[in-house]
Amino acid sequence: MEDSDSEKKMEKENLGPRMDSPLGEPEGSLGWVLPNTAMKKKVLLMGKSGSGKTSMRSIIFANYIARDTRRLGATIDVEHSHVRFLGNLVLNLWDCGGQDTFMENYFTSQRDNIFRNVEVLIYVFDVESRELEKDMHYYQSCLEAILQNSPDAKIFCLVHKMDLVQEDQRDLIFKEREEDLRRLSRPLECSCFRTSIWDETLYKAWSSIVYQLIPNVQQLEMNLRNFAEIIEADEVLLFERATFLVISHYQCKEQRDAHRFEKISNIIKQFKLSCSKLAASFQSMEVRNSNFAAFIDIFTSNTYVMVVMSDPSIPSAATLINIRNARKHFEKLERVDGPKQCLLMR
């Protein structure tokens, strides 16, 4: 299915407005004062051309499904987008086109502009790349620039397109890459993830990335724990509402599947998208069998909650009332933190 160039361009233009929130800030500019209620964090998304950066961000933030990303064209220079996250947090994503000409620019004329005030650097490696040395060279150039301009930035390396690797090779190949990257990154530290847009590994990586950016995450976790204990839940998950990334969780006993968070994110997000294709959106869900009952519902204006119960004697009505009552408490938490943590951007 070949799209014409003009269609491709249209797709990219559609990508922008979908993600932008009305903050009134012109793209790429510096030195603006933000409204008090928002806190802004700069996230750099870099990597060679075709490594999958735009696809990833469109799936996580712009409600694309994996198949839709086929239509995306090459990113020209830097694409800026502002993604409102958890109400009072704004992720300022810099999706830096990876073609050689742009890359050269980033490290020379645009260097300070790009690498200043960075909270998170995400570097994407195409696992199938035939130019490993060149990839590493660019990566190191990024690290140098980061060291000079934003030494406290958190660094994430995503080894992407893992679906193209044979299943029995994946762990081995990822481990090798991870060791190389850790070594190369010194003295900076990097967290490595293996990802693919075709499964839940994408959600795991982005959940971890976003988790680093949430200002009050410990407080959130503490409150979630109290809530879970009061209602006698086995597990409680908190999702960011638009992306369905898990931002906090509490479990009171060991669960069988260590990868369940990203799987659940993926499952629910896919369901949500399939509903929106039918001009419906899902509001809440209750799923049960003889061993469990799970309740997924809107929680605060920016979050969804999932409560997992394994005690069959607790009627679902009771759990639903408990969730409803807890809402007010968590809404207050969100509101309280907002105004206190405004930030002036230089």
Place this chain on the structure above:
Amino acid sequence: SSSPAGETGIGLRGDPTPRRPGQRTEERVLDFSDPFSAGVKPRIVLLALRRSGKPSIQKAVFHRMSPSETLFLESTDKICRGEVSNGSFVSFQIWDFPGQIDFFDPAFDYEMIFRGTGALIFVIDSQDGYVEALARLLLTVTRAYKVNSDISFEVFIHKVDGLSGDHKIETQRDSHQRANDDLADAGLEKIHLSFYLTSMYDHSIFEAFSKVVQKLIPQLPTLENLLNIFISNSGIEKAFLFDVVSKIYIATDSTPVDMQTYELYVVIDISWIYGLKEDGAGTPYDKESAAIIKLNNTTVLYLKEVTKFLALVCFVREEIFERKGLIEYNFHCFWKAICEVFEVGMKVVKSRKVQNQLQKKKGATPNGTPRVLL
């Protein structure tokens, strides 16, 4: 038909009824331990005809099925074979051939296979070009018809998501015409072929499967009737009886089907993660399986287990769903009726089997002709 896997004792992962060594596939299909197995499952054989390259039909059929529900037996450059039987209301066998179907390949005992089959589905990759495939298809149809004249022949022109609307219609019309012409030339006008345009990405493949499966269910009119009664007495807008594993609906009420299928994988997927016991025992889909999904357009999607293979899925308006008690009572009545329907089916099959066994003991009648089954 006998299956090599049965002989080596390979079972499906998580399979609660592992195959005994030497157990034939046929025996497993007639599962009398389950009163709702409907006696004999509808059996479908899929033949994929592709020009070359990797087998693609697996993805279409087994899209989203978990590994424990499917079994791939051989995957050589020549043939790829797969089977879905466990946990599904329908039994599927899949044969994927590059190029020609080799009727002499020992692994492909076509007589055995066609004899026990209700429907033969040919899957043609529309991107490969269908003219050659149709020619090969004809050869197979002829042979199959000789072995078993009751088979219903279905042709899926697959991967049509790449074609425009007009092109699709033209493709379907043209291939239907060619096939019928070829059959007429061979003097086989009495063979009927049904054509479907399918794609994995828009549920058309599941809709096509639904139509094929429905042809094979003798109880269908009764099931539809029961669904009609159920929805009209409960204020429900639409109801389906779904096969949980294959996501194919085997019956629905008489209101028009608007292809608004919601992705029900969500229920099973979540149940896989949280629905097993601590030691991993149990199945994600069990007697207590149920789901309530509230959609913003004031519709509620209500799912309830009916048999170990089938689930009832209803669409109810939010205000009607507040009378959940009424719906649940009516569901219970519906459920009892379904039990009776399948029990009757099972009794018929059981008596046939008994007759069969008696026949074998007695052998031919005195004048040498084999006894005829009632």
